[in-house]
Amino acid sequence: MAGSTYGRLFQISTWGESHGKALGVVVDGCPAGLPLCEDDIQKFLNRRKPGQNAFSTPRKENDTVQILSGIFEGKTTGCPISMLVFNETQRSADYSEIAGYYRPGHADYTFDVKYGFRDYRGGGRSSGRETIGRVAAGAVACKILASLGITFTSYVRSIGPVEIDPQRFDEAQISQNPLNMPDAVAAGQAAEYLSGCKSDGDSAGGVVECIVHHLPAGLGDPVFEKLSANLAKAMCSIGAVKSFEIGDGLAAAKARGSENNDGFASTENGLVYKCTNHSGGTLGGISDGSNLLLRIGFKPTPSISIPQQTVSRCGEQLTVRVKGRHDPLIAARAVVVAESMAAITIVDALFANMYARMDALLDFYQK
């Protein structure tokens, strides 16, 4: 069934396979009047571009975006924005071997069961390259949010057993190390850990954290369209994500109410604020004016060259080593993907909230 469209009001429809002609996205529901050019998109795509360092797939792609519609005289028109990236270096020959068996940890088996066959070149639609469309759309969403002062801090919190130390948190570091960690020491340790994985032909998992600043209170709709619920879906729709947490997350389940509740206080001007932020920015699924704190766990890259047990499409037992050009870690390149999905979800919630009250409706149409 149709599953490549996300969002209710700000809608994205992604398409494309790892080794097809191109990959892209149609963004529908972007308000008119947003200044937007290819460079805005390219900056985001460059953050997920492969081949940039030792821990990323050696496949080199320029991933140059083209905007085909929805922009006139440098501004969005309110009509669908179609964007695409042509695949340049698809080396399908690499993949012909995997046509015949199911790679452990990949979607080969489930696609075959579901559809009867699959585009086996590089994972086809289940490839990480599918996220190109998400990131291009995320660039648009982030530009909308930026115009409202809403900003992101997104980074890798841990890789395998190596976790950042909150004491050493340094936002500037994120773009300065290839692992996108806000802690130079941890980044160094993680690099060492990853080198070990790589030389073993193995791979590592990791955790990405995303903080959203200056989000207005009131976003999200009871009861199924909670902001937190939609963020959970957005994040868990990214390939390889196995856990989602908001605020204290899993730790909240071990806490007592007196530890977990965030008290309220008010400023001299009568502005209400929370004294702590265990909730991670939502109460009852609706944004509460604090920072949004999201944490998602990625499993290790399933493609490893260590021998693994599997079966052929005919059911024969096989031992395989997966070749090809793969990242030993998904989390680092996924930081911008997570940020994009969060941004898309938040834009949708911003729009949805605009008609929550009769007075807003009257204001809008009676002035």
Place this chain on the structure above:
Amino acid sequence: MAGSTYGRLFQISTWGESHGKALGVVVDGCPAGLPLCEDDIQKFLNRRKPGQNAFSTPRKENDTVQILSGIFEGKTTGCPISMLVFNETQRSADYSEIAGYYRPGHADYTFDVKYGFRDYRGGGRSSGRETIGRVAAGAVACKILASLGITFTSYVRSIGPVEIDPQRFDEAQISQNPLNMPDAVAAGQAAEYLSGCKSDGDSAGGVVECIVHHLPAGLGDPVFEKLSANLAKAMCSIGAVKSFEIGDGLAAAKARGSENNDGFASTENGLVYKCTNHSGGTLGGISDGSNLLLRIGFKPTPSISIPQQTVSRCGEQLTVRVKGRHDPLIAARAVVVAESMAAITIVDALFANMYARMDALLDFYQK
């Protein structure tokens, strides 16, 4: 914005407030010909009924369901099934005090910001009673699944620091202790822990686990309608949920690929199966034929009688103790809610998968 409808093909629309006249749900998209009666629904509602033991709110409600449409001669007709439960013992007086301030950990503040005012009686729409509609719909979904042999094992895995011991896992225990734990020893320890919380005027968090057996492979649609993504949304749409995991969940982010990948093997009859189940039943977001393993963390009940700092609607600083009839633990009564949301999501995915292939379409219309 409209947020009380969930599901694409099997759709539920819930309505009602804690202290309104009634709460209910409209289930639309249920196939015709399913035997269904009020007793099927009542059994599920009884599993979430308040007032049943020492660790549940002393508010007593019969929560007797009525089916008002969609059934004829004992079977579903294919038309919407409307079900409701009248509120019987709403004691609004209890709540008049909380009209004026924001209870920490509750949605009072966010509803006020969003809507300009709120139904303050017992949390209104953000009350746990909202889940009545979900559970009534979940009973329908579970009956559909049961007809296909798909079954659930759902229970409390941990309460505060007390976790079940896999060695002592005993499914029969789940319905035999008031905490719905599959381990009598842990249940005893948890009861003790909860008694302590209660006598302190405090509350506890907990983790619920849900295992789905005999799910066919192939459910879920790439890329945004992954089964795992929809389950994440379904679970995180339940009030008080702060974390979602599938399979090894958060632990996968610490593992190496060689540990996390599940190898494939085949039976003598050529049936493919996974040798392990770290993935928790999905690959690429599509069900892989293994059990589905879901784990969700609930924060502690926010209503506690320990003094807390907050502000009034006018911004004055206050210290409050929240009165009323509250559970010291959400997780135990939420087991059936989690199972319901999982079931509704799976039914939706079962339907969506029916037209994934041309041969299925030809089969259906040409016979």
Place this chain on the structure above:
Amino acid sequence: MAGSTYGRLFQISTWGESHGKALGVVVDGCPAGLPLCEDDIQKFLNRRKPGQNAFSTPRKENDTVQILSGIFEGKTTGCPISMLVFNETQRSADYSEIAGYYRPGHADYTFDVKYGFRDYRGGGRSSGRETIGRVAAGAVACKILASLGITFTSYVRSIGPVEIDPQRFDEAQISQNPLNMPDAVAAGQAAEYLSGCKSDGDSAGGVVECIVHHLPAGLGDPVFEKLSANLAKAMCSIGAVKSFEIGDGLAAAKARGSENNDGFASTENGLVYKCTNHSGGTLGGISDGSNLLLRIGFKPTPSISIPQQTVSRCGEQLTVRVKGRHDPLIAARAVVVAESMAAITIVDALFANMYARMDALLDFYQK
């Protein structure tokens, strides 16, 4: 498949059968702060109530509405509004005979083919009583529109061969004759025509017209969510509707461009307006600031007591006369249904238009 929910942002979910326990609707997405009480709804339901005159079914129902949720202290809360009407005088015995055969012009056959069986009591879900939910929701929509000054003039334009004379158009007449015609003379002729049909055991078709005043320009979204397209769906979703026209409608297809185009002019204050209104209030599917003009054709009531040829469920040829309590005309009681569906569609478009421009978004969140 789920088909009882209508609307993207302002959503209604109707349920109930002609001879079930009750019929109702859940309205989701109504902004908070709208004053609303049962009397607002009852007035609308009374306009479609059966048993009020010689040309309406003799089935007498009070159709007393109850609001079960979504209202607090006399105002909408932003949460779903659940409304229902209990069936009082269902005389199912009348219908037992029709269980066995397919009434010509009814949905008996198609429901049987689709679902394998049907609720045969009074047409079940395909009964005209299904519109109760639409009208209750329409009352809410009309109240929202009224607060913005948007009003309706809805009436019967023709019955069988009898058409109103524009020269005699008198809005006050609409509520003064049982046929809801704005022309007393035509109403008299139509009554005579209907009496003839009735004494023959036959029935008549009719055309309903709906004019919407003071609609702001800019509503509707290119290209599939055109206001005109959604109105077409809304209207054609009403049972027995066989044609939809906007503006000059069918006549536009016979006109030349020079006759059909509406020129523009401007007021002294620079306000742009159309000099004529052949378009019927939309250009490119977007409201253009003129009155919306809609026209829908209803087929004659299919239940007639003239003998008709049909078959039994087993395929035997039969000649039948349909008994029961039926209107000889659908159009008159459907006026309020058409108005309701138009109003629901327009509210949805009003909401959708609120985030068409970046400046509106900035205004909303930055003040």
Place this chain on the structure above:
Amino acid sequence: MAGSTYGRLFQISTWGESHGKALGVVVDGCPAGLPLCEDDIQKFLNRRKPGQNAFSTPRKENDTVQILSGIFEGKTTGCPISMLVFNETQRSADYSEIAGYYRPGHADYTFDVKYGFRDYRGGGRSSGRETIGRVAAGAVACKILASLGITFTSYVRSIGPVEIDPQRFDEAQISQNPLNMPDAVAAGQAAEYLSGCKSDGDSAGGVVECIVHHLPAGLGDPVFEKLSANLAKAMCSIGAVKSFEIGDGLAAAKARGSENNDGFASTENGLVYKCTNHSGGTLGGISDGSNLLLRIGFKPTPSISIPQQTVSRCGEQLTVRVKGRHDPLIAARAVVVAESMAAITIVDALFANMYARMDALLDFYQK
């Protein structure tokens, strides 16, 4: 708001402007295993291609389609099919003049009001070229339908005052005259009529008819997702459509029940069929096994070179003659557009109907 996606299960998202870089569509929800190549699409696009005869715009475009995703080894994979056509001969200079004023009958004014500005080159998104995406998607839908034996006969029924004579109906004629009329005599008269319009600088309206053969009974979902209601929306979403009729359409409103009802009979094998087809193929909005008969009226092309009264964007009164390369008639080239929209809607209904009954669900998953 997002408005460029159509369909619930078989979903199309179109994008592109008349004078942008390209136009295209993403088709999502197409089952896997359908043989599909660019030639299948091109044949459809050629039916709507401009510049083919004296009554079509002299703008010449090859409109060569490229498929960028969703096909592997000649078959659909179940993943989104992205298709596009690059614009080749956009002569924007033609349009610079119209930037400053509102063309009567066009969407210039409504786009400006809605979005604050517009892509004025050739109508931008409101251009007839927007239908390229619909037709490319329609080709896919028609191929699915053809595999089930469902076929179309679509043609122009009338142009201005010239109507086909049912006695002379000759399907072979449709593709043999440039006006797509199934009656050579009427086509000749219409050509003469159009020549007159053209030499006057004027344009003509027309009516398109679409017959769908071999549609199974049971398609469409009560109550809002009636097949007839969705067809009404699909058709009225096409630019310039002002009326929609099914079966006898508007004439049904003048008929008596005894004339309008279709009796039932059965074959020797017990197959039920309708003796007549006034209903046009649906009963209660659900397909009844007869041919589907749809009729839509197009207004005359609004671009005419006869002087018209209008205003500039600043509100100044102007008299204008619209230049550019325009068809004097929309209906002929719209035949394939109407057929495409009908096909897309029917595919959606076919999918939706697959899980209407429990026995179908059990069949599918238990074999």
